[in-house]
Amino acid sequence: VRAPGTQVYLIGAGPGASDLITLRAVRALARAEVVLIDDLVDRAVLAHCAVAVRIVAVGKRAGCRSTPQDFIQRLMLRYARQGRIVARLKGGDPLVFGRGGEEVDFLERHGIRVEVVSGLTAGLAVPAAIGIPVTHRQYAHGVILVTGHTRCGGEPDWAALARLRMTLVIYMGLSRIESIAAQLIAHGMRADAPSAAIEQGTSSAQRHIVAPLAGLALAAREARLEAPALIVVGDVVAFARASERLSPADRAAATI
Amino acid sequence: VRAPGTQVYLIGAGPGASDLITLRAVRALARAEVVLIDDLVDRAVLAHCAVAVRIVAVGKRAGCRSTPQDFIQRLMLRYARQGRIVARLKGGDPLVFGRGGEEVDFLERHGIRVEVVSGLTAGLAVPAAIGIPVTHRQYAHGVILVTGHTRCGGEPDWAALARLRMTLVIYMGLSRIESIAAQLIAHGMRADAPSAAIEQGTSSAQRHIVAPLAGLALAAREARLEAPALIVVGDVVAFARASERLSPADRAAATI
Numbered sequence: 001v002r003a004p005g006t007q008v009y010l011i012g013a014g015p016g017a018s019d020l021i022t023l024r025a026v027r028a029l030a031r032a033e034v035v036l037i038d039d040l041v042d043r044a045v046l047a048h049c050a051v052a053v054r055i056v057a058v059g060k061r062a063g064c065r066s067t068p069q070d071f072i073q074r075l076m077l078r079y080a081r082q083g084r085i086v087a088r089l090k091g092g093d094p095l096v097f098g099r100g101g102e103e104v105d106f107l108e109r110h111g112i113r114v115e116v117v118s119g120l121t122a123g124l125a126v127p128a129a130i131g132i133p134v135t136h137r138q139y140a141h142g143v144i145l146v147t148g149h150t151r152c153g154g155e156p157d158w159a160a161l162a163r164l165r166m167t168l169v170i171y172m173g174l175s176r177i178e179s180i181a182a183q184l185i186a187h188g189m190r191a192d193a194p195s196a197a198i199e200q201g202t203s204s205a206q207r208h209i210v211a212p213l214a215g216l217a218l219a220a221r222e223a224r225l226e227a228p229a230l231i232v233v234g235d236v237v238a239f240a241r242a243s244e245r246l247s248p249a250d251r252a253a254a255t256i
Numbered sequence: 257v258r259a260p261g262t263q264v265y266l267i268g269a270g271p272g273a274s275d276l277i278t279l280r281a282v283r284a285l286a287r288a289e290v291v292l293i294d295d296l297v298d299r300a301v302l303a304h305c306a307v308a309v310r311i312v313a314v315g316k317r318a319g320c321r322s323t324p325q326d327f328i329q330r331l332m333l334r335y336a337r338q339g340r341i342v343a344r345l346k347g348g349d350p351l352v353f354g355r356g357g358e359e360v361d362f363l364e365r366h367g368i369r370v371e372v373v374s375g376l377t378a379g380l381a382v383p384a385a386i387g388i389p390v391t392h393r394q395y396a397h398g399v400i401l402v403t404g405h406t407r408c409g410g411e412p413d414w415a416a417l418a419r420l421r422m423t424l425v426i427y428m429g430l431s432r433i434e435s436i437a438a439q440l441i442a443h444g445m446r447a448d449a450p451s452a453a454i455e456q457g458t459s460s461a462q463r464h465i466v467a468p469l470a471g472l473a474l475a476a477r478e479a480r481l482e483a484p485a486l487i488v489v490g491d492v493v494a495f496a497r498a499s500e501r502l503s504p505a506d507r508a509a510a511t512i
Contacts, residue, residue, distance in 0.1 A: 014278070017280070019278065019279040019280040019283065020278050020279075020280055020374065021278060021279055022270070022275065022276050022277060022278055022279075022376065023275040023276075023277055023278075023279070023282065024273070024275040024276055026279065027275065093380055093381075093384075095380070095383075095384050095388075095389035095390055095391065096380060096390060096391055096399070097391050099393065100389055101389025101391075101392045101492070101495065102392070102393065104387075104389070105495075116384050118276065118376050118380065118381040118384045118385075119376075120278065120374050120375075120376060121380060124349055124351070124352060124374065124377060124380075125349075125374040127351075128349075128351050128372050128374045129374075131360075132351075133351035133356055133357025133360070134351055134352060135351065135352055135353050135357075135401075136357045136358070137355065137358065141402060141403060141410075141412060142400060142401055142402035142403065142412065143352065143400075143401050144398060144399075144400045144401075144420075144422070145391075145398055145399050145400075145401075146397060146398035146422070147397060147398070154397075156397060156398065156420075157419060157420055157421075160416045160419045160420045161420070163413060163416045164400075164412075164413055164416045164417070164420075165413075166400070166402070236357070239357065239361075
């Protein structure tokens with residue numbers, strides 16, 4: 001007979017800053033005997049763990065190349081079957097572009113009791129960090145969270161996205177920023193739609209640029225933004241703070 | 257000369273459960289000298305405040321009738337001008353259907369330094385609480401957060417929403433659930449699209465129903481769901497747990 005308690009916590013660590021984690025996540029970390037931590041999670045959150053905890057780094061970078069997803073799932077299963085309380089610590093929210101749904105499914109099919117601890121997703125908290133309210137009664141009646149690509153190659157329905165006139169938040173889109181902006185404009189979005197790209201939002205390394213949609217890719221390239229980054233398009237981006245965080249070196253690079 | 261520090265914290269308390277608040281919010285509450293708290297926020301979070309804090313309930317219910325929004329804004333301004341550190345505690349995330357953008361704008365125009373502390377929005381955390389991953393590589397490449405109505409009367413572009421085939425999360429839609437389902441079906445969404453409505457998600461009073469889209473309104477009425485409630489439509493709802501939380505009284509009512 002299996003113990004009734006949770007065996008695996010699937011925890012969202014939030015968008016970057018280590019204090020943007022929930023109390024529930026902190027308490028789950030304190031209970032965990034094994035913590036599997038993703039690359040993008042600030043190690044400072046491990047301060048909430050017990051002294052005797054085992055930490056396993058299971059980083060994998062975004063992209064379509066083969067990832068150790070299966071390996072991570074089997075690792076969680078193995079520790080859980082050893083009777084240990086496992087915490088899987090992921091950036092953002094485990095169920096928003098985090099493959100958490102697949103992990104819950106896998107573990108439950110193997111009889112493991114899983115608890116999801118939601119975290120702040122970058123798509124909402126990162127715009128807030130540069131002054132953008134993703135919804136606004138006057139400017140945006142909704143917000144859409146998408147990835148820049150669908151499962152290795154497909155494209156979102158840019159025409160429908162452009163037509164909705166809601167705030168559009170694009171995860172993992174930096175490498176295709178030129179194409180994304182072009183598609184949106186080709187499908188009816190204004191070339192001067194306020195747009196932003198934010199690198200490592202909410203972390204101490206946060207940098208961002210703001211530009212009209214047609215100039216977004218160039219501005220991102222000039223500022224040498226790097227992944228992980230988020231793209232935000234829509235009237236609410238007009239509220240964004242100026243990109244004051246670019247370092248002098250960045251500014252110099254941008255003028256070359 | 258104004259003090260350089262934050263004068264007003266605009267804090268998201270999360271979707272319901274009092275431990276789904278961030279560490280940053282807890283620390284801001286501990287600093288606050290005056291806390292303006294919304295109706296829907298669990299009073300348990302006030303345990304994080306200092307002993308001498310002043311608590312002001314500023315509840316206002318959703319809807320298009322006139323609300324004390326201006327009054328709340330002026331109240332924050334008054335306390336901030338008295339030199340007190342103010343925390344405005346709102347359900348969910350202040351910038352997702354929370355009018356936080358307007359409040360920031362108002363206060364900053366009056367020279368007040370505001371800091372937004374993001375919170376978990378119900379639209380992502382509440383589906384998670386009943387087992388729904390809002391995105392899933394196989395079933396949903398994005399998620400859309402909308403309200404059931406736009407500013408006193410308007411309607412979202414249901415046709416574009418139906419066409420996107422992403423997970424659709426509708427806030428404040430329970431009173432119009434019949435019309436919403438009918439519109440989505442009329443604009444091409446499948447009548448048997450998996451759908452759910454969740455009352456007071458993540459709180460101890462959480463209840464939910466799951467039904468095909470065409471039967472959602474009836475199921476919600478039979479279960480006597482009440483606001484605040486969230487509607488979720490899309491293939492990922494197939495992962496939802498059965499609605500086991502309806503009380504015997506609810507079940508009896510549902511058979512009348």
